[in-house]
Amino acid sequence: xxxxxxxxxxxxxxxxxxxxxxxxxxxxxxxxxxxxxxxxxxxxxxxxxxxxxxxxxxxxxxxxxxxxxxxxxxxxxxxxxxxxxxxxxxxxxxxxxxxxxxxxxxxxxxxxxxxxxxxxxxxxxxxxxxxxxxxxxxxxxxxxxxxxxxxxxxxxxxxxxxxxxxxxxxxxxxx
Amino acid sequence: xxxxxxxxxxxxxxxxxxxxxxxxxxxxxxxxxxxxxxxxxxxxxxxxxxxxxxxxxxxxxxxxxxxxxxxxxxxxxxxxxxxxxxxxxxxxxxxxxxxxxxxxxxxxxxxxxxxxxxxxxxxxxxxxxxxxxxxxxxxxxxxxxxxxxxxxxxxxxxxxxxxxxxxxxxxxxxxxxxxxxxxxxxxxxxxxxxxxxxxxxxxxxxxxxxxxxxxxxxxxxxxxxxxxxxxxxxxxxxxxxxxxxxxxxxxxxxxxxxxxxxxxxxxxxxxxxxxxxxxxxxxxxxxxx
Numbered sequence: 001x002x003x004x005x006x007x008x009x010x011x012x013x014x015x016x017x018x019x020x021x022x023x024x025x026x027x028x029x030x031x032x033x034x035x036x037x038x039x040x041x042x043x044x045x046x047x048x049x050x051x052x053x054x055x056x057x058x059x060x061x062x063x064x065x066x067x068x069x070x071x072x073x074x075x076x077x078x079x080x081x082x083x084x085x086x087x088x089x090x091x092x093x094x095x096x097x098x099x100x101x102x103x104x105x106x107x108x109x110x111x112x113x114x115x116x117x118x119x120x121x122x123x124x125x126x127x128x129x130x131x132x133x134x135x136x137x138x139x140x141x142x143x144x145x146x147x148x149x150x151x152x153x154x155x156x157x158x159x160x161x162x163x164x165x166x167x168x169x170x171x172x173x174x175x
Numbered sequence: 176x177x178x179x180x181x182x183x184x185x186x187x188x189x190x191x192x193x194x195x196x197x198x199x200x201x202x203x204x205x206x207x208x209x210x211x212x213x214x215x216x217x218x219x220x221x222x223x224x225x226x227x228x229x230x231x232x233x234x235x236x237x238x239x240x241x242x243x244x245x246x247x248x249x250x251x252x253x254x255x256x257x258x259x260x261x262x263x264x265x266x267x268x269x270x271x272x273x274x275x276x277x278x279x280x281x282x283x284x285x286x287x288x289x290x291x292x293x294x295x296x297x298x299x300x301x302x303x304x305x306x307x308x309x310x311x312x313x314x315x316x317x318x319x320x321x322x323x324x325x326x327x328x329x330x331x332x333x334x335x336x337x338x339x340x341x342x343x344x345x346x347x348x349x350x351x352x353x354x355x356x357x358x359x360x361x362x363x364x365x366x367x368x369x370x371x372x373x374x375x376x377x378x379x380x381x382x383x384x385x386x387x388x389x390x391x392x393x394x395x396x397x398x399x400x401x402x403x404x405x406x407x408x409x410x411x412x413x414x415x416x417x418x419x420x421x422x423x424x425x426x427x428x429x430x431x432x433x434x435x436x437x438x439x440x441x442x443x444x445x446x447x448x449x450x451x452x453x454x455x456x457x458x459x460x461x462x463x464x
Contacts, residue, residue: 029298067214085188121303137373
């Protein structure tokens, strides 16, 4: 039961986060700035949950993103599973209690998937300098937003789990 | 023999990733399409709900306005209504005249459209695609490929129709392409959307423009739609061209097209549904097995 609850809570946080980001982007279209902070979606699951639980969350989060974007089907699903695998591999070298580690992991993963998206989804635009200028501005903007919100987002998930009686920091995780 | 320090469990995430990818590749396309549609339709009510909430917000905001403000708005609107009534009378006359000429000259009649007004529930303008999601779909018989317009001109084209919503590809999207012509000139040209800068105005590019057409910042020309593509009626403004230069072939000209900035914050659009493409209930019965 506790197992299901923690998956559900992290999943709802992820889906809510995606919805809020899309709502924010909808409101900001007048500036043509696009927020893309999806790299931090797998950080909590990779650092604090079991591999199978985190993988399930990454798959459902990816599927949710598939429905919201007109990318080739499977692209965001693949990205989510890929960065989850990377984060799971890196978690042995990082301290989950240290928010700076989570922040740098989130920033790194986000930059990685954003650049992958730029190369794959905008492959016919890669020769245009204007495209890379816009990519640079959006990446900088997204990274700044991640710096400001990642700690809040991760602590929010910890607090929600705490509310249902799960103290994530006192648990041994299966590495 | 494995090297010291090299543990197989370190590679477990990538092994799972490989298995997952292999499994995904072998999934039948029908299953993938169903999964995608389900995922979309599952979250569509969230967007429709948030759009209704915004409408309620607007209504509540309007209620806080003073009566004097409302009276002034009604007065302005009634003046505009009077003007548009006169214009409609003129339009009816012109349509009768066109009908008589078509009868006299045995010309095929111009395509007619039904306007379906829809609220925009989400604007998704990234560097890779620019699209709108509108609050009408199969429930209003919106066809794929239908033209979408607003008070400033062309908005785009319907690319996908869902149960209660539809996707519209914006005219500024790099994927959008259409036949166009210049105002007061019947020769065709090609319009294509272009990626625009952050904080910048949306724009596109016109190519295959006739060599004798001149545009400058003091005398810009308007690019309008043409009926050649079959999607848009003729004469709907696309954007303004301030300069043209010879293209790479030397025969035609190319130049940037500045689009209406309101496209980036658009709230409501009208979908043009060709009347001859619509199925009557009798037709639908005949088509269904």
